[in-house]
Amino acid sequence: MATGPAPAAPGRGDAALVVAAVSVAEVGFTHLYLGVHWFSEVLGGRLLRAALVTPSIAAYQRWITDARR
Secondary structure (H helix, E strand, O other): OOOOOOOOOOOHHHHHHHHHHHHHHHHHHHHHHHOOOOHHHHHHHHHHHHHHHHHHHHHHHHHHHHHOO
């Protein structure tokens, strides 16, 4: 029997994803508004983060799929 993470309660994951996305967006806008970073630095950070997170999510989903077989 394969073990994996327990399924989340319906709707709770969606709310957490929205809260996380809004929080990340607010940090970027705050850095721009306060003049702490240039736009290019914020954009570069977002692109780097996407380049690191996207393959991680894909690998995790593949791992979960294989574990449930």
